[in-house]
Amino acid sequence: MNPSPSKSAGRPLRRRAVSLLALFALASGTLVSTPAPAHAAPTLCTGAGFAGADVYTVAVSTSEPMGIAYQSWTVGDVNTDGRQDVLAANASSRIIMMMVADSNGALSWSNHITVDRSPSDIATADFNGDTITDLAITSDDGNSVSVLIGMSRNGKGTGRFLPYERYILPEAPRGLAVGHFDGDRDLDLVTSSPSRTMRVLRGTGDGTFHQAAAPLSLDYSDDILWQGDPWVSTGDFNGDGKTDLGFGDYNEITMKVQLGRGDGSFTSAGMIESGLYYGHPTLADFNGDGKTDLASVDRYTGRTFTLLGDGRGGFDRRGYHTAVGVVGSALSGDFDGDGRIDLVAAKPTAGEVAVVLNDCTPAPALTASPVTSAGDGPVPQTVTVAVPDGGSVVLLDGAGSVQETVGVDGQGTYTLAPATGVITFTPVPEFSGTATPVTYRVGDAYGQQATASYTPTVTAVPQPSPTPTPTSTPAPSSAPTPTSTPQSSSAPQSSSAPQPSVPLASKVAVGGSGQVRVPCQVNTGLLTECAVTLYSADSRALPLGQGRSVLDAQDAAKTTTVDLTLNATGRSLANRLGGITARAQVSVRPLGAEQSVTATATTRLLPSTPPIALRPVYFGSGATTIDAAGKRYLAQVRRSLGEVKQVRCDGYTDDTGSASANRKLAARWAAAVCQVLTAGTKAEPVVTSWGESRPKASNRTAAGRAANRRVQISLTF
Incomplete structure (x- = not known):
């Protein structure tokens, strides 16, 4: 038996021993599937806190030749009960043991399978889309990656697996991880090897994989000294929705990061230094803020530590350390169903696994009130x-x-x-x-x-009423009443009120930042203000923007311009396909006058933006004409085009047939689409054929080939 571990702060460490003789009795049956618990909502925490641990140990009979060294560990829901279970691989005995989690996060050994190659690393995922957990295994003594498909009964995993495919690699793989690397929604695999190479196997969604022709072009240099024990992990480090890689060696304090481009390639993003020696780390969102964090176990102290991600590719050095007394790989999952991601520390040489539950303090709820x-x-x-x-x-x-x-x-x-x-x-x-x-x-x-x-509410301030002038009764007089002569007034009379007009073009281009120039003509010799407000010409009359300008006396009977900037609504509507019809309301008044005179005109606001890309038109395999769905879509586009200067049609095909034939077919498709959109207009058609040279999806599946047979449309106004 192993010596008792030290106790950590918080919950005491507890050790649980299970005889392997009992395990083999359990292994004769299938896994017990308990009802799936209700999934707790993710918990947002003020940090990631881990206190105490439950340590589970396999006690081995001295007559049992299997030994207790489990070199690689992973998690997965093998019995479809909604909780993460733990799997451990023994290289010398070529077995994989399984520990099933209960509703309290406690683990119990329950089953094992035997494989025909010594496993160096294992990973779980649903590789064929049947909702049952499958298993991938690397073997460095066979230079291979094996995929085993999970078996089910009544829609639940049984913990048993069928050998499915094996892929031979040029080098011995040691590390293994799962992720979406090429943007096709099918899970892929990545391996790392002591020969300082990494390879991607691209999944097809049916449980099979295609090996890349060449290893990943990654800059290892000498900043990571791989000493024959490399690991690789996956996660979204910078929050762009694309899977990134973290890799290193068990004996190093650094992790190198490669950011995924979403097409199966990666770009170097430097290193992360923890100050502690990594075991195999795990990546997950431990504090519930939606950003990928890192957790691992220091190989020499047995302390767990976390580095919280900033969502931009970096990690904070804050760590919440717990001494678990178990040194090795780190795994993560919600083992007790409370919405917090927990840790598992696995000791390769002692058959021990420690579950460290996340007891972080929930962040206070944020509210805002009207x-x-x-x-x-x-x-x-x-x-x-x-x-x-x-x-x-x-x-x-x-x-x-x-x-x-x-x-x-x-x-x-x-x-x-x-x-x-x-x-x-x-x-x-x-x-x-x-x-x-x-x-x-x-x-x-x-x-x-x-x-x-x-x-806010504004109350009008009442104007003071004028004081009435007392009326005096004139005394009777026999003297004649004098006649007064009216004095001339300089105040403008109604006959000289400004008369505006709006010599507005039928189409006005909108500047890149939403600037619009509207003309204003006023027939007056007075210092006059001209105000322009744009509204949508429909029944909503949405305000789109406003501006003002002042005309001096020399501008009388001349046209000036009012520069205004569209508001957010105006910019949004004007930059959509074909622009928007707007109503310009021009209001003029001499400065100092209380009343103004208005005039209106309508115009079409057209976007002066880069070309607008539309949804593609798709073609069937071997088709030479546009199908009914494509014709309906193009008719809708044609009706909303408005004034367009250029229509560009780029044709693409799948890789069925020769490259030359595909270029001709793509050109035929593109020309047909452009003909529909430009016939009877002044728009310039631009037809380009790319053939099979630029697929946007894998041609290995029917869905991928269908996505590649398309004509992409872009419009320039």
Whole structure:
């Protein structure tokens, strides 16, 4: 038996021994499948805390030749009960043992299988899409990767596996990991070997794999001294949704990172240094903030440690260490169903595994409440919203975009002081009533966000009534009443009121940042203000933007321009396919006058943006014409095109047939699509054929080939 381990802070360590003679009796049957527990929601924590451990030991009879050294470990739900189980591989005896988790996270040895090669590493996943856990095994004495398909009964895994495929590699594989590397939704495998090479086997979704022709082109250099015991792990380090690689040696304190591009290739992103010697690390979200973290066990101290990911490819050095007395690989999974990711430390040479439950402190829930204010007249109003420690607050416009200020046409402007959480509403002079609310969003240091609204109300200030002038009764007089002569007045008369016109073109191009130039013509010799407001021409009359300009006396009867910038709604609508019809309302008044005169005109706002890519048109295998679904789609596009300068059609095929024939077929498809879209228009058709040279999916599956037979459309306005 192994010596008793030391006790850690928090929960005491406990050792549990199971006789292998009893294990073999258990191994004669299938795994017991208990009802799946309700999955707990992920718990967001203030950190990742691990305290105490349960240590499970296999007690071996002295007459048993199998030994107790388990060189590689992994986790997987082998009996489909919703909880993660533990699998351990013994290289010398060529067996894989299984430990099943109960609802409290406790493990019990339950089954084993025998394989025909010495396993150097193991991994689990559903490789063929039947929801049953399968098994992949590397073997360095056979230079191979074997895939075993999980067996089921009544939709539940039995813990037994059928040999399915074996792939021979040029070098002896040692490490093994699973991930999505090429963006086709099928799980892939990656191996690492002592010869400083790594290979990707691309999955097809049916349990089979295709070996890459060459090993990964990775920069190992001498910063990682592989000493014959390499490991590899997978995770999304920088939050871009693509699987990345972390790899190193059991005897090193560094992990090298390669960021995935999503097409099966990778780019170097440097190293992570922990200050502790890694065993095989595990990658998971331990504090529930949606970012990949790292956990491992120091090979020389037996302490678990965590490095919290920042979501940008880096890791914080904060660590929550627990001495578990078990040195070796680290595994992760929710073993007790509480929504927190737990740790398992596995000792290769002693047949021990320690379950370390995550007891992190949940982060306080973040909430935001609606706020209101009220005030008289055009006086600014303010409210203060609570900003969490280490958090932030921002304003959102109607499109949900973060803005420094948010204006509401005809009402006023919202501004925010982010440091203090003070939101100010400054109404325009003529506005009264309840303003359109603005949305604000608060965030905390743990990544939580909450939104609420601020609604101000403005009360009009009544103007003082003029004091009535007393009427005097003239005394009777026989003197004649003098006749007064009216004095001339310099105030503008109605006959000289400015008469605006809007010489607006039928189409106006929108600048890259949403700038629009609208002409304004005024027939007056006075210093005059010209204000332009754009609205959508439909029944919604959505405000799109506004601007002002002043014409001096020399500009009388001349046309000037008003430069305005579209608001978020205007930019969004104007940059969609074909632009938007807008109504320009021009209002002019002499400066100092109280009343204005308005005129309106309509125009088409057209985007001056880079080419817009549309959904492709797909073709059947061997097809030479556009099918009915493609024709309906192109008819919809044609109806909404508006004024387009160029239609580009790029044709692609799968790899069925010769390259020359595929180039011709792709050109025929592209020409047919461009013909439908440009016939009877002034748009320039541009046809390009790529044949089979640029697949967007694997040609090894029917779904991949169907995705590759397409014509990509892009429009330039």
